[in-house]
Amino acid sequence: MTEAARPPTIYDVALAAGVASSTVSRAFSRPGRVSAQTAARIHAVAAELGYRANPLARALQNGRTSTIALVVSDVTNPVFFGIIRGVEAAAAGAGYAMLLADTQESETLERTLLDRLLQGVDGVVLASSRLSDRTILTVATQRPVVVLNRIVPGTRCVVPDTESGVQAALRHLAELGHRSVTYLAGPTASWADGTRWRSMLDSAAEFGLKANRIGPFVPTMAAGLAAAEEVRRRAPTAVLAYNDLLAIGLTRGLGQAGVRVPEQMSVIGFDNVFGSDFCTPPLTTVAAPLRAMGTAAFRELNRAIRGEPMHSHSIVSLTAQLVVRGSTGPRKRKSTSPASGTTRVPGSARQASGSI
Amino acid sequence: MTEAARPPTIYDVALAAGVASSTVSRAFSRPGRVSAQTAARIHAVAAELGYRANPLARALQNGRTSTIALVVSDVTNPVFFGIIRGVEAAAAGAGYAMLLADTQESETLERTLLDRLLQGVDGVVLASSRLSDRTILTVATQRPVVVLNRIVPGTRCVVPDTESGVQAALRHLAELGHRSVTYLAGPTASWADGTRWRSMLDSAAEFGLKANRIGPFVPTMAAGLAAAEEVRRRAPTAVLAYNDLLAIGLTRGLGQAGVRVPEQMSVIGFDNVFGSDFCTPPLTTVAAPLRAMGTAAFRELNRAIRGEPMHSHSIVSLTAQLVVRGSTGPRKRKSTSPASGTTRVPGSARQASGSI
DNA sequence: GTGAAAGCGCTAACAT
DNA sequence: ATGTTAGCGCTTTCAC
Numbered sequence: 001m002t003e004a005a006r007p008p009t010i011y012d013v014a015l016a017a018g019v020a021s022s023t024v025s026r027a028f029s030r031p032g033r034v035s036a037q038t039a040a041r042i043h044a045v046a047a048e049l050g051y052r053a054n055p056l057a058r059a060l061q062n063g064r065t066s067t068i069a070l071v072v073s074d075v076t077n078p079v080f081f082g083i084i085r086g087v088e089a090a091a092a093g094a095g096y097a098m099l100l101a102d103t104q105e106s107e108t109l110e111r112t113l114l115d116r117l118l119q120g121v122d123g124v125v126l127a128s129s130r131l132s133d134r135t136i137l138t139v140a141t142q143r144p145v146v147v148l149n150r151i152v153p154g155t156r157c158v159v160p161d162t163e164s165g166v167q168a169a170l171r172h173l174a175e176l177g178h179r180s181v182t183y184l185a186g187p188t189a190s191w192a193d194g195t196r197w198r199s200m201l202d203s204a205a206e207f208g209l210k211a212n213r214i215g216p217f218v219p220t221m222a223a224g225l226a227a228a229e230e231v232r233r234r235a236p237t238a239v240l241a242y243n244d245l246l247a248i249g250l251t252r253g254l255g256q257a258g259v260r261v262p263e264q265m266s267v268i269g270f271d272n273v274f275g276s277d278f279c280t281p282p283l284t285t286v287a288a289p290l291r292a293m294g295t296a297a298f299r300e301l302n303r304a305i306r307g308e309p310m311h312s313h314s315i316v317s318l319t320a321q322l323v324v325r326g327s328t329g330p331r332k333r334k335s336t337s338p339a340s341g342t343t344r345v346p347g348s349a350r351q352a353s354g355s356i
Numbered sequence: 357m358t359e360a361a362r363p364p365t366i367y368d369v370a371l372a373a374g375v376a377s378s379t380v381s382r383a384f385s386r387p388g389r390v391s392a393q394t395a396a397r398i399h400a401v402a403a404e405l406g407y408r409a410n411p412l413a414r415a416l417q418n419g420r421t422s423t424i425a426l427v428v429s430d431v432t433n434p435v436f437f438g439i440i441r442g443v444e445a446a447a448a449g450a451g452y453a454m455l456l457a458d459t460q461e462s463e464t465l466e467r468t469l470l471d472r473l474l475q476g477v478d479g480v481v482l483a484s485s486r487l488s489d490r491t492i493l494t495v496a497t498q499r500p501v502v503v504l505n506r507i508v509p510g511t512r513c514v515v516p517d518t519e520s521g522v523q524a525a526l527r528h529l530a531e532l533g534h535r536s537v538t539y540l541a542g543p544t545a546s547w548a549d550g551t552r553w554r555s556m557l558d559s560a561a562e563f564g565l566k567a568n569r570i571g572p573f574v575p576t577m578a579a580g581l582a583a584a585e586e587v588r589r590r591a592p593t594a595v596l597a598y599n600d601l602l603a604i605g606l607t608r609g610l611g612q613a614g615v616r617v618p619e620q621m622s623v624i625g626f627d628n629v630f631g632s633d634f635c636t637p638p639l640t641t642v643a644a645p646l647r648a649m650g651t652a653a654f655r656e657l658n659r660a661i662r663g664e665p666m667h668s669h670s671i672v673s674l675t676a677q678l679v680v681r682g683s684t685g686p687r688k689r690k691s692t693s694p695a696s697g698t699t700r701v702p703g704s705a706r707q708a709s710g711s712i
Numbered sequence: 713g714t715g716a717a718a719g720c721g722c723t724a725a726c727a728t
Numbered sequence: 729a730t731g732t733t734a735g736c737g738c739t740t741t742c743a744c
Contacts, residue, residue, distance in 0.1 A: 007475070007498075009737055020715045025739060035713055055476045056421065057737035060412045060720050067455070067476070075441045078630060085431045088458050097473060099423070100456040102444050117453060119363075120411045120423070142363075221634070248634055274434060278577070278604055280636035365721055376731045381723060391729060413721035416736050715744080720737105727732075 008049045017045040028053055068301060069099040069121045071110065073128040077219075078273040079243065079290065083127055083148065086294020094302055096122070107131060118143050123301045125294075126150075130189060144304030146297045150191035151315060156300045158293050158316045162192070165286035165320030166199035167206070169240060169268050172284070172322060174207040177331040178238045178266065184227060184250065185215030186242030193242055196270060200240060212236075217246055224249020225256075232257050237265060237331045244269035244276045244285055251279070251327060262329030272323055281326030289318045364405045373401040384409055424657060425455040425477045427466065429484040433575075434629040435599065435646065439483055439504065442650020450658055452478070463487060474499050479657045481650075482506075486545060500660030502653045506547035507671060512656045514649050514672045518548070521642035521676030522555035523562070525596060525624050528640070528678060530563040533687040534594045534622065540583060540606065541571025542598030549598055552626060556596060568592075573602055580605020581612075588613050593621060593687045600625035600632045600641055607635070607683060618685030628679055637682030645674045 010024040017024065019038060026034045027042040034042075045051075059065040070087045072080045084100065091098045099121060103110035107130045118124070123144035129136060133152045139145055140155050147157045173181060183200055186193040197213060204211035214230060217223045224246040231239060231250060241247035247269030251261050261267050261281060269276060272287030296316050304310070366380040373380065375394060382390045383398040390398070401407075415421040426443050428436045440456065447454045455477060459466035463486045474480070479500035485492060489508045495501055496511050503513045529537060539556055542549040553569060560567035570586060573579045580602040587595060587606060597603035603625030607617050617623050617637060625632060628643030652672050660666070 011737080021737090022716075022739080023714055025737095026714085029739070033713080038713080052471065052475060054416075054737050055472075056412055056416045057720090058739075060410075060416050060722090061737080061739045063720085065412070075444060076437070078437075081432070081434075081437065084456070085458070088431060088456060092458070092469075097455055097457065097476070099453055100440070100444060101453065102441070102448070113448075115408065116411075119408060120453070252634060275631035275634065278608060278631065278635045280634075367721080377721090378723075378732080379730055381721095382730085385723075389729080394729080410721050413736090414723075416721080416738090417723045419736085713744105716742085718739105718741085720739090722736085723734100724736105725732100725734085728730085 007054075008046075008051045009054070010051075012049060013042060013046045013051050016049060017042050029058075065120060065122050066095055067097045067099055067121045068298070068305075069101055069117045069124045071101045071103060071113065071117075071124060071126050071129065073103050073105050073110075073130060075100070075102040078245070078275065079271050079288075080127060081274055082290025083294040083297075086291040086296075087125055087298050088294075089291075090295040090298035090302075094298070096298075096302075103130065105130060111135065114139055123305045125297045125301055127297075128190070128192070144301055146301040146304065148293060148297045156304060156310055156314045156316075158297045158300060158318070159195075160288035160293065160320040161317045162195045162286070162320060163199045163202070165270075165288075165322060166196065166240075167203045168322035169284075169286050170200065170203040170207050170209055172324060172328060173238050173266060173268070174209060176238075176266065176329060178209065179331070180210035180212070180236060180238070182231070182234060182236035182239045183211065183213040183215075184217055184224075184231070184239055184241040184246055185213055186217065186219045186246070188216050190219075190242075192270075196240075196242065215242070217242065219243045219246050221245050221249035221252075224251075225253040228253025228257055228259075231265075232259055235265075238268070238328070239265065240268045240270075242270060244271045244273045244283060247283055247285070247327070248276065248279050251281070251283070262327050264332050266328040266331075268328060277325065284325045284328040285323050286320050287323045288320050293318055363410075364402075364407045365410070366407075368405055369398060369402045369407050372405060373398050385414075421476060421478050422451055423453045423455055423477045424654070424661075425457055425473045425480045427457045427459060427469065427473075427480060427482050427485065429459050429461050429466075429486060431456070431458040434601070434631065435627050435644075436483065437630055438646025439650040439653075442647035442652075443481055443654050444650075445647075446651040446654035446658075450654070452654075452658075459486065461486060467491065470495055479661045481653045481657055483653075484546070484548070500657055502657045502660065504649060504653045512660060512666055512670045512672075514653045514656060514674070515551075516644035516649065516676040517673045518551045518642070518676060519555045519558070521626075521644075521678060522552065522596075523559045524678035525640075525642050526556065526559040526563050526565055528680060528684060529594050529622060529624070530565060532594075532622065532685060534565065535687070536566035536568070536592060536594070538587070538590060538592035538595045539567065539569040539571075540573055540580075540587070540595055540597040540602055541569055542573065542575045542602070544572050546575075546598075548626075552596075552598065571598070573598065575599045575602050577601050577605035577608075580607075581609040584609025584613055584615075587621075588615055591621075594624070594684070595621065596624045596626075598626060600627045600629045600639060603639055603641070603683070604632065604635045607637070607639070617683050620688045622684040622687075624684060633681065640681045640684040641679050642676050643679045644676050649674055 010021045014021040014024045027039045088098045101113045125146045127148040136152050147155050151157045247267050269283050269285040272285045276283040276285050366377045370377040370380045383395045444454045457469045481502050483504040492508050503511050507513045603623050625639050625641040628641045632639040632641050
């Protein structure tokens with residue numbers, strides 16, 4: 001007659017409360033379908049016994065796990081900090097637990113993880129997925145999916161409004177007297193990279209700026225540091241980097257090489273990640289509303305889980321804003337070594353960046 | 357006869373392969389307990405049908421979910437980046453999924469979350485828990501638990517070796533000619549805070565330094581910024597801040613008030629978080645091996661899950677190292693006239709910028 | 713409003 | 729080596 005070590009079940013509660021197990025079940029999952037009195041008694045007994053519903057058994061039965069998965073391409077990347085936080089908070093608020101998976105930029109790992117996780121969750125947020133559109137659509141067949149930071153036709157997507165952010169950035173540069181901008185490209189497989197470059201091309205035309213591009217670069221500080229060499233050779237007066245990490249690295253590399261930012265070169269990043277405000281100089285950046293995007297992604301996912309139909313226009317676009325800080329300034333008066341940076345770029349021929 | 361929309365089960369596979377469901381089950385969970393031939397056939401059929409074992413059903417039956425939970429007190433805090441990454445990587449490597457929960461520094465929220473999560477996971481890593489020792493021990497009763505960044509007698513713990521790190525920090529200061537250090541305290545409820553302060557007291561004696569303390573402060577950059585005022589009033593020559601966030605904030609606040617770091621005041625932080633290397637000046641800091649701690653925590657947890665007995669000495673202590681960067685320098689000559697900018701920098705002490 | 717009973721998909725004795 | 733048969737703890741018709 002020792003107290004069983006294993007946790008009490010509805011049967012234990014039912015027995016102690018003198019009701020049927022199904023009544024206990026209802027008392028917990030269908031409040032209202034049981035008389036107030038019995039409900040009270042059951043809850044009392046349950047509390048006393050320390051009963052907790054077993055989420056697994058529940059999930060096995062009704063198919064809902066109250067868990068979602070957030071799949072990111074690199075937990076290390078600070079862009080995801082805001083996103084993780086946003087998704088987690090929204091999920092928690094709605095009673096969902098969040099499973100975090102890191103694909104380490106590997107497509108195969110992403111597929112493997114998804115294969116494993118899919119059945120254990122009610123839905124998935126894919127942040128910066130490296131999967132092909134088709135694969136994502138296949139995944140979406142099995143569970144509700146929301147794609148973050150990318151547009152995949154036929155799925156719910158949450159993206160920043162890169163266009164207007166870039167526009168503001170280039171206007172800013174134009175106003176500072178710059179005549180051209182160089183884009184430091186990110187990973188070719190990145191949807192964001194394609195979008196950023198294309199937006200830049202469009203806006204550049206609008207403000208009468210020449211645009212050119214170098215790269216691609218791995219979007220890390222180290223790569224930015226290394227890129228400084230090439231950038232210095234090209235000697236642009238302003239550069240727009242694929243992301244803040246690259247921009248911060250570049251700025252440091254430039255500094256080490258004796259090129260002052262923003263006096264001799266203006267640098268703008270993307271994302272407004274943690275740290276972009278306290279690096280030196282503080283980075284001017286196109287700020288994606290990371291946390292809000294995470295929240296929005298969960299909201300969409302929750303809609304999908306509840307079976308609400310996808311709008312024809314299921315793309316949530318959150319406005320990005322230019323945050324002007326210390327890394328941008330007036331165009332330097334004289335360009336240094338004549339690296340002959342004429343670099344005319346055929347505007348339209350270029351947009352077919354391998355993005356996705 | 358339409359293909360069922362719902363995923364195939366072992367029964368479907370069994371039927372198609374002409375064997376019993378239990379054989380299919382074995383083919384997947386007990387490789388070797390089934391003949392090579394049948395196993396092959398079963399796998400072939402399963403692959404064709406697109407069968408995937410349902411983790412929930414499996415978990416319900418055998419009690420193992422292959423999921424662990426990582427509970428952090430604030431996802432926003434960069435200290436957790438390394439930890440999250442370490443735990444996630446180790447877990448993934450061992451075939452575990454990681455559930456991330458954020459308690460937002462709230463004890464009650466932590467308990468609530470734990471109540472909800474506990475049954476759905478095989479074990480829990482508690483990072484910077486705000487729970488009482490007793491509560492943690494209660495939790496440990498229900499599921500294997502590893503406590504990170506804190507020592508709770510009777511549980512498995514992973515902590516940095518604060519002692520030696522602080523010792524190195526104070527030696528460094530002493531060598532730079534400092535005679536006293538001020539500690540910027542963190543949250544009173546924090547185990548780390550107590551340990552850091554105590555270690556400092558001990559080491560200070562050893563190196564003939566006077567130690568004093570102000571605070572407590574919320575461990576954020578904003579708080580550090582605000583603390584600058586008080587620190588400036590006290591005018592210590594060196595300060596050790598509870599963590600890097602506080603230190604970075606302080607440095608900025610000091611800068612705004614015209615106090616130069618390290619010329620007029622040396623600042624040392626804790627943790628070596630993301631950003632501490634690219635802030636200005638780069639921060640000298642006592643580097644906890646965050647990622648390694650995460651990895652170690654999972655390793656311990658996995659041991660516990662597998663039922664390996666807890667060593668009498670179940671505390672894993674990972675050495676912390678002093679990373680000397682730009683925020684520490686020789687004690688200023690005279691406390692009065694500011695901006696005398698002599699800026700003498702001990703060349704060799706400086707090169708250790710890389711580390712982790 | 714409440715009880716009885718049939719599963720959800722899987723694993724684990726227990727047989728054979 | 730493989731088949732039979734109970735459940736794991738819960739939800740959910742279907743009766744009453």
